[in-house]
Amino acid sequence: MATPTPEEREDRLDQLVQLVVEIASGDGGARMAPSPASDGIDAVIVGVNMLAEELQALNVDLEGRVAERTVQLEQAQLQLERLALYDPLTGLANRTLLGDRINRALARADRGAAPPAVLLLDLDGFKSVNDSFGHTVGDLLLVEVAHRLTGVVRDTDTVARLGGDEFALVVLDATNEQVLATAERIRAALQTPVQVGERSCWVGASIGVCFAQRGQDADTLLRDADTAMYAAKNGVRGTVQIYETAMHTAALSRVRLAEELHGAITGGQLVVHYQSIVDLVSGLTTGVEALVRWRHPTRGLLVPSDFIGVAEDTGLITALDRWVLHTAVAQLATWRATALGAGKFVLHVNISPVELRTPRFADDVVQCLDRHGVSATDLMLEVTETQLMGEDAQTVAALEALRAAGIGMAIDDFGTGYSSIGYLRRMFLDVVKIDRSLITGLDTDRHQHRVAAAILAIVDAFGLEAVAEGVETAGQAERLRALGCRYGQGYHWGRPVPADAMTALLLASAAPSET
């Protein structure tokens, strides 16, 4: 082949410079054909071509990797968003997303749409499932409930889980009928038991409804729905309550009451009154029930039904129960030293089931007795029948420890709850206190008489002692004695009285040690 002339070489060098300029300007596809000479200039041309190809390929690789990373980032962001806005267990919206949806619905209402409604529901009986079958079953139950709730709302509505067994629904453009129909569908959906493995679990729901007002904010709407739900929960369970302003006022007054109760426990406003428990055969006082009273600075003397609910809701019940236990045991020690002597006498003290789930509760009770030199057999702890439902391993362990120490256990208000014969079979029970509702009219109503007789027969069949509560007349006392009931308590023998008055009664009593 012919050797290129200097002009030809100069021309190729100019073209090569132009190629480099084009590549530098971003034209990654620019190339130049080498000459047949295959000389040094051609070698540089081929090298630049191959470097450009390499650069172009690297760019494509890089862009591919950027695109891949972008997709990964978007997925990560979606996942984060999911974590931030959705409940991981049920996949429902969480509180944050619910708040957002409510705000959007309220904004729509401000632009002329109908305001939304919020339904807040709390499962009735969920705690029992959790306590009895464990958290795994409880979680599966929540997932199924979430599924059922999603099935009864429209696509435009939002279902959220707020935590625990609390769910919320936002219903857009809500009419009264529509919302109540939704609430009814929820109740119906929960009526079928949830099958978890081999177990069938029943739960109901107490539902609070709040219809939004224009200009209202999400927090207030949720708060008011919660207040309505609370009212439903505290009324007849499994019902629907629509928010009314009076409920908020009541809720505020409960908050105030809780604050005051806190001060009352530490500030000496609580007192213990004692009511006699009488042997129906001998007529002698064989024990007392300690009943807490609150000397409220403005409202006067309050009975437990005025404040126990608040104490339970706020966790103050533990401090309250402990205070009553210590005060009453100390009082019993004094009575032993002064009025009672060594004869049989039993102090009944009410405790919340929450206590039984508190570690070391049994130890604390035993220590309290030791500190005051009171025998364990002098103490009988009372737990309400309805509250004992769903006893868990910790409760059973506490009951066994109390029993091992010699402390008696009574089931209170028997006949007001499920009146489960299963309870009477339990090894930890000593005494059954028959609720006053079964005693009222005993001496005049034959039907009531038969019911009381049946219950007393069952109690006796299980080898337990019965204490009839709310005995108001001599006739009732006589009927009970005739039916084989051993003990009675009620206004017939006396109202609950302060310690001083009870001391006087005990001193005046002929022979308490003879019981």
Place this chain on the structure above:
Amino acid sequence: MVVGVDPLGIVRLSWARGLRITEQLAQDAMALVDETNADRKRPLLVDMTGTATLTRDARRAFTRRCSASRIALLGRSPVDRVIANFAMGTSSVPVPTRFFTSQLAAVAWLRDGDTNT
């Protein structure tokens, strides 16, 4: 391309002049060399004199291990040298590979090891 074995036991691969070696051509050539060698490992002399270029994908194909025990790339012009060095430098070749402008030197290196190009 042409593939054969010379009397010295060296496998010879010759590329046509002016050829743009693509990934497919590279794979075909390697398959042919492997077929020629059967189960044996033998030195390979590649005559790449006058090839136009070697694509990026073709270079990557040459990084696959084949039946050659070592590879001598034979060329003549500065262009051949640049292309050969791209083949050796931008990819990690699996066996010892060198560029030669002398066939004698290439054969000597393939037969008994190192020598000058």
